[in-house]
Amino acid sequence: MNFWAYLARRVALMIFTLFGIVVITFIISHVIPADPIGAILGPQAPPELVEKVRHEWGFDRPMWDQFVDYLWKLLHGDLGKSIRTNKPVMSDLLYYFPATIELATAALIVAIITGIPLGIISAVKKDKVPDHLSRIFVLIGVSMPVFWLGLILLFVLYYQLGVMPGPGRLDPYITPPPRITGILTIDSLISGNFDAFKNALWHLILPSFVLGYYSSASIARITRASLLEVLRQDYIRTARAKGLRERIVLMRHAIRNSLIPTTTVIGVSYGSLLEGAVLTETIFAWPGLGRYSTGAFLSVDFLAVMGSTLLIALVYSFANFIVDIIYAFLDPRIRY
Amino acid sequence: MSIKDFLRGFRDFLTSEDTKFTLILFRRNFLNIVGTAIILLLVFTAIFAPVLSPYDPIAQNMDERLAPPSWKHILGTDQLGRDILSRVIWGSRISLLIAVVVVSISLLIGLFLGTISGYFGGWIDEIIMRLTDMFMAFPRLILALAVAAALGPGIFNTMMAISFVSWPLYARLARATALQIRNETYIEAARAIGASTARIIFRHLVPMTLPPILIQATLDMGGTILTAAGLGFLGLGVQPPTPEWGVMVSDGRRFITEQWWVSTFPGLAILLATFGFNLIGDGLRDIMDVRAKR
Numbered sequence: 142m143n144f145w146a147y148l149a150r151r152v153a154l155m156i157f158t159l160f161g162i163v164v165i166t167f168i169i170s171h172v173i174p175a176d177p178i179g180a181i182l183g184p185q186a187p188p189e190l191v192e193k194v195r196h197e198w199g200f201d202r203p204m205w206d207q208f209v210d211y212l213w214k215l216l217h218g219d220l221g222k223s224i225r226t227n228k229p230v231m232s233d234l235l236y237y238f239p240a241t242i243e244l245a246t247a248a249l250i251v252a253i254i255t256g257i258p259l260g261i262i263s264a265v266k267k268d269k270v271p272d273h274l275s276r277i278f279v280l281i282g283v284s285m286p287v288f289w290l291g292l293i294l295l296f297v298l299y300y301q302l303g304v305m306p307g308p309g310r311l312d313p314y315i316t317p318p319p320r321i322t323g324i325l326t327i328d329s330l331i332s333g334n335f336d337a338f339k340n341a342l343w344h345l346i347l348p349s350f351v352l353g354y355y356s357s358a359s360i361a362r363i364t365r366a367s368l369l370e371v372l373r374q375d376y377i378r379t380a381r382a383k384g385l386r387e388r389i390v391l392m393r394h395a396i397r398n399s400l401i402p403t404t405t406v407i408g409v410s411y412g413s414l415l416e417g418a419v420l421t422e423t424i425f426a427w428p429g430l431g432r433y434s435t436g437a438f439l440s441v442d443f444l445a446v447m448g449s450t451l452l453i454a455l456v457y458s459f460a461n462f463i464v465d466i467i468y469a470f471l472d473p474r475i476r477y
Numbered sequence: 478m479s480i481k482d483f484l485r486g487f488r489d490f491l492t493s494e495d496t497k498f499t500l501i502l503f504r505r506n507f508l509n510i511v512g513t514a515i516i517l518l519l520v521f522t523a524i525f526a527p528v529l530s531p532y533d534p535i536a537q538n539m540d541e542r543l544a545p546p547s548w549k550h551i552l553g554t555d556q557l558g559r560d561i562l563s564r565v566i567w568g569s570r571i572s573l574l575i576a577v578v579v580v581s582i583s584l585l586i587g588l589f590l591g592t593i594s595g596y597f598g599g600w601i602d603e604i605i606m607r608l609t610d611m612f613m614a615f616p617r618l619i620l621a622l623a624v625a626a627a628l629g630p631g632i633f634n635t636m637m638a639i640s641f642v643s644w645p646l647y648a649r650l651a652r653a654t655a656l657q658i659r660n661e662t663y664i665e666a667a668r669a670i671g672a673s674t675a676r677i678i679f680r681h682l683v684p685m686t687l688p689p690i691l692i693q694a695t696l697d698m699g700g701t702i703l704t705a706a707g708l709g710f711l712g713l714g715v716q717p718p719t720p721e722w723g724v725m726v727s728d729g730r731r732f733i734t735e736q737w738w739v740s741t742f743p744g745l746a747i748l749l750a751t752f753g754f755n756l757i758g759d760g761l762r763d764i765m766d767v768r769a770k771r
Contacts, residue, residue, distance in 0.1 A: 154610075161611035165620075169627050276508070280759060284751035286703055288710050289726050289744030292733055300734045416616035420707055434619075435711055438626035450615075450623045458614040 147469055155462050162454045163215065167208055169450075170443040220451075221444035225436060230448035233433060238452065239323025240310065241429035244352065244421070245414040247345050251353035252360055252410060257403065259357070260364025261396060267369065275361060282358025287417050291351045291424035298347065306344045308426035315340045348425040352417050356410035363406045368399035401471050408464030412457035482676050486684035499688075502764045512756025519750050523569040530563035534720045543736045553738040555728060561738065564720035565746050571721045572750060575636055576701045580694050582640040587647020588690060592682050594648065595655025596674075606652070609645035617642045618704055625713040632721075635714045639704055643697060647690055654686040692761045699754035706747045722747045 186194075195201050199210065214221065220230035263275040298305035310325055311317055318329040318337050326345065329337035371377065372395055380390045415430070422431035430449055437445035490496065503509050522529060532550075538558035546553040552561040594605040612620075624638035658664060659682070667677050708714030709723025717724055722743040729739030 157607070158611055158614045161607070162614055165611060165615070166623065169623050273508075276759075280755050281748070281752060284699055284703070284748055284755050286706055286710075286723070286726070286744055286747045286751075288707065288723075289740065289747065292726065292730060292740055293744065296733050296737055412616050416618045419618065419622070420710065423711065434622070438622050438711070438713055441626060443627075446623055446626055450619055453619050454615050457616050461614070 144469060148466065151462060151465055155458060158458055159455065162451065162458070163212065164208075166447045166450050166454075167211060170447045171204065171207060215451075220448040223437070223442055223445040223448075225440050225442040225445065230445050233445065234430065234448055234452055236323070237428060237430045237433040240325075240427060241415065241418050241422070241431060243324045243326060243345070244348055244427060244429060245411065245418055247349035248353035248414050248417075249356065249407070249411055251349050252356035252414075253407060255353070256357040256360030257364050257400070259361040260403075261368060261391075263361065263365040264368035264372065264399075265391065272365075275365075279358040279361050282354045285354060287351055287355065288420040288424055290354070291348065291421055294347060294351060295424065305347050306340075308424070310344050310427065311337065311340050312344075348421055348427060351424075352414060352421045355417060356414060359410060360403060360406055364399065364403050367402040368395060371395050371399040401468065404467055404471065405464050408460045408467070411460040412453075415453050415456060480679075482679040483683060486680045487687070490684040490687050499761070499764055503760055506760055506763075508756050509760035512753050512760065515749060515753030516757060519569055519573060519753060522566055523573045526567050526570050530560075530566040532560035532563040534559065534564045534567040535718050543732060543739070545736070546738055552742045553736070555725070555739050556732065561725075561742055564725060565722070565742055567720045568722045568725065568743060568746060569750070571632065571715060571719060572702045572705065572747070575632065575639070575705045575715075576698045576754075578636050579639045579643060579701045579705075580697050582636070583643035583697075584647050584690065584694055586640075586644040587649075588651050588683065588686065590644070591648035591651025592655045592678055592686060595652040596659050596678055596682060598656075602652070605648065609648050612642065612645040613649075615642065618707060621704060621708065622711070622713060625708055630713050630716050632715045632719065635705055635708055638708070639701055643701070646693060646697075650689045650693055651683075651686045654689065655682050658682065658685055688765060692758055692765060695754055695758035695761060699751035699758070702747060702751050702754070 199207055202210075211221075218231055220234070222228065223230050223233055226233055259275050259278070263272045266272050294305075295308065299307050306312065315337050316334070318325065318332040318334045321328045321331055325341040326338060329335070329341055377390060377395055380394050381387075385393075418427075418429060419431035419435060421427065422429045423435060426432075430452065434446070434449035434453075436442070437449060536559065538554070540558065541550070541554050542556055542558040544550055544554040544558070550560050550562065552565065554560055555564070590605050590609075594602045620642045621638045624641050625634055628634040628638060664677060664681055667681055672680075705714055706721070706723030706726070709721045710727045712727070715721035715724060717728070725743035726740045726747075729736070729741070729743070732739050
């Protein structure tokens with residue numbers, strides 16, 4: 142199968158998966174016994190009013206009709222209106238999403254620049270002290286409750302020592318730049334507001350380290366495993382046999398090839414970063430999708446729940462898609 | 478009788494030379510021993526919680542609210558004057574219960590669907606695998622949150638929500654092994670002497686899929702404790718006054734600047750329990766990986 146046929150098949154698979162995601166979220170929000178009417182009106186509402194609202198929101202129509210209707214609106218970019226904010230879910234999502242993108246991207250950068258070197262050191266020094274230390278670091282990383290780590294670091298580094306900024310995206314005395322992309326570091330650069338840029342970057346450090354730790358651990362783990370695999374290959378033995386220095390063997394032959402599986406994990410990490418953002422944003426008062434969706438979950442704001450779940454799942458499966466394509470591109474031996 | 482077949486297959490698996498050899502290798506690594514010790518401690522604490530905890534975990538005592546760690550209250554007290562050590566000890570029961578139930582449910586569902594999928598192939602396989610694809614396209618915590626929000630909070634719903642999102646990985650693992658061995662000679666031989674499909678699946682196929690699945694289950698125990706704590710922390714999981722670790726961390730958030738102990742100790746408990754399961758799972762996986770390459 143050539144690359145284009147593979148691409149076509151992969152696109153078809155993604156569309157199918159996305160449709161499935163819509164079905165599952167619809168079932169969760171419409172069939173499972175939550176009480177959206179109760180959430181809109183409160184428990185004391187008179188029956189006539191309940192009936193009226195049921196009709197208004199279309200809950201009295203057959204499930205199938207409701208689904209087709211939802212799908213139709215979805216295809217036109219209409220996710221319905223949030224009960225809590227009384228605004229279209231779509232505009233809410235567009236408002237909160239950039240802050241999450243900023244945080245998740247920063248966390249991914251942290252994870253890559255710490256995870257890959259750690260994995261390499263661990264593989265090169267296999268079964269020696271650096272390897273053991275890195276294994277402990279990795280296992281603590283995947284065992285860490287992010288909400289707790291964030292809380293403790295905020296307590297020590299902000300409240301106790303004062304070396305890190307507090308929660309939020311900017312200090313209160315900084316004038317925020319005009320909203321262009323919604324990503325503060327970029328907006329402040331565009332508008333030439335360097336004070337805001339420095340401050341925004343400063344505020345980004347702690348949450349992105351907290352969020353990135355988990356991904357850093359999984360990137361280190363896969364880098365180690367795949368580098369060990371590559372180091373067993375015949376062409377590495379050949380390179381050593383012809384007298385290349387170990388550093389050249391590593392840099393030119395081993396590490397490059399070992400990074401192919403790492404790209405997969407990096408892509409998948411982006412999805413789990415969005416997920417971790419839900420917890421991290423709560424701790425750091427970060428006005429992103431995570432905090433928005435948590436609020437929606439807690440108040441059974443079911444259209445907002447559906448919308449944010451769909452958006453996160455969409456980004457998640459799109460990241461997986463990109464990874465698969467890059468993978469097929471980087472390693473020509475892989476064809477499905 | 479297929480349950481009997483399954484139990485026999487499971488016994489064969491436990492007493493096989495393979496399993497013994499794995500255990501010998503497992504005991505050689507120091508970190509594996511540490512992990513085992515942590516989990517034994519966790520199980521011990523959970524079983525003997527009533528004996529070990531110095532106070533009632535739910536009893537309020539407003540005279541001693543937010544007391545710092547002292548000889549009377551080794552880990553201090555929370556905003557309602559409840560002894561944190563006792564709450565952390567009782568919390569081990571909740572976390573372990575959730576982890577065991579969730580992993581068992583999702584393992585059984587996954588094992589069942591996965592072996593069927595791999596053994597029969599064809600359109601059954603296609604349907605089951607597309608279904609797992611869909612579920613795996615969701616980030617786990619988000620889907621669990623959505624389900625928990627729809628079902629409403631509580632310990633039972635927490636377990637349902639996490640199980641709902643955890644089974645696909647087991648289905649994948651079981652299918653991969655079933656696919657690999659369904660054409661082996663001994664399966665064919667069993668079929669030739671007239672063994673029923675159920676017997677082949679439970680007696681011969683399922684035991685073979687167990688090693689990778691049990692490793693995944695160990696790692697998942699840790700992951701489940703984390704997810705459940707996350708749900709509790711956000712207010713969508715186990716509800717107060719039940720002493721659940723995630724809820725306890727969340728309780729202490731308001732006091733973190735002055736009374737750091739309220740959040741710190743339950744969080745450490747989450748970290749320690751998850752770390753223990755991950756040490757064991759990782760150690761087992763290392764052994765499997767090395768042996769697979771020989």
